[in-house]
Amino acid sequence: DTGVSQDPRHKITKRGQNVTFRCDPISEHNRLYWYRQTLGQGPEFLTYFQNEAQLEKSRLLSDRFSAERPKGSFSTLEIQRTEQGDSAMYLCASSYPGQTEQYFGPGTRLTVT
Amino acid sequence: DQQVKQNSPSLSVQEGRISILNCDYTNSMFDYFLWYKKYPAEGPTFLISISSIKDKNEDGRFTVFLNKSAKHLSLHIVPSQPGDSAVYFCAASVYAGNMLTFGGGTRLMVKP
Numbered sequence: 001d002t003g004v005s006q007d008p009r010h011k012i013t014k015r016g017q018n019v020t021f022r023c024d025p026i027s028e029h030n031r032l033y034w035y036r037q038t039l040g041q042g043p044e045f046l047t048y049f050q051n052e053a054q055l056e057k058s059r060l061l062s063d064r065f066s067a068e069r070p071k072g073s074f075s076t077l078e079i080q081r082t083e084q085g086d087s088a089m090y091l092c093a094s095s096y097p098g099q100t101e102q103y104f105g106p107g108t109r110l111t112v113t
Numbered sequence: 114d115q116q117v118k119q120n121s122p123s124l125s126v127q128e129g130r131i132s133i134l135n136c137d138y139t140n141s142m143f144d145y146f147l148w149y150k151k152y153p154a155e156g157p158t159f160l161i162s163i164s165s166i167k168d169k170n171e172d173g174r175f176t177v178f179l180n181k182s183a184k185h186l187s188l189h190i191v192p193s194q195p196g197d198s199a200v201y202f203c204a205a206s207v208y209a210g211n212m213l214t215f216g217g218g219t220r221l222m223v224k225p
Binding site: 031043045058097099 | 117119145147149154155156157158159162164202204206209210212213214215216217218
């Protein structure tokens with residue numbers, strides 16, 4: 001297994017457009033997490049899944065954001081009507097339930113112009 | 114309200130010497146603490162963790178110390194190597210598998 005993968009690695013979009021990111025976790029990892037990181041800051045939690053169930057959402061996840069993990073494997077994060085403030089690195093991580101450490105993918109860098 | 118803080122944005126150390134990175138937290142409910150290393154254009158890489166029932170955990174050149182009464186943890190790297198140059202984040206969670214709350218990071222530069 002090669003670890004957590006994310007696609008695309010970079011996305012440039014115009015304000016108001018919708019974007020969707022994909023995350024493929026480490027196989028057999030039931031938990032999948034989304035974080036957002038802006039310049040000079042640490043990652044901030046957005047949401048996480050155990051299998052296909054979305055267990056927790058941060059208040060950062062406005063109604064323009066939606067995340068899914070329909071079959072308990074890969075996950076998608078969609079941002080509707082993007083704003084310049086959405087420009088950030090979107091990180092995905094996975095782990096076993098009850099495991100302390102989370103394993104991160106390389107991230108998707110979103111730039112909203 | 115920043116629950117996890119890394120007050121030093123950067124640290125420069127000579128190769129072979131000790132690097133000490135510090136982290137403070139405010140939430141007494143945190144039970145697990147982790148350190149991650151991040152290179153540019155990569156995701157954070159897990160280094161080492163410690164649970165609140167311990168005060169020290171060691172893995173090779175990396176040792177994490179936890180002082181619960183002071184709500185403070187530190188990462189010691191001995192000896193430091195140029196390849197250790199990266200941004201280091203401390204993180205905390207209330208229970209294993211829960212969301213991680215990260216500090217703002219410390220950029221470590223190890224000079225040859």
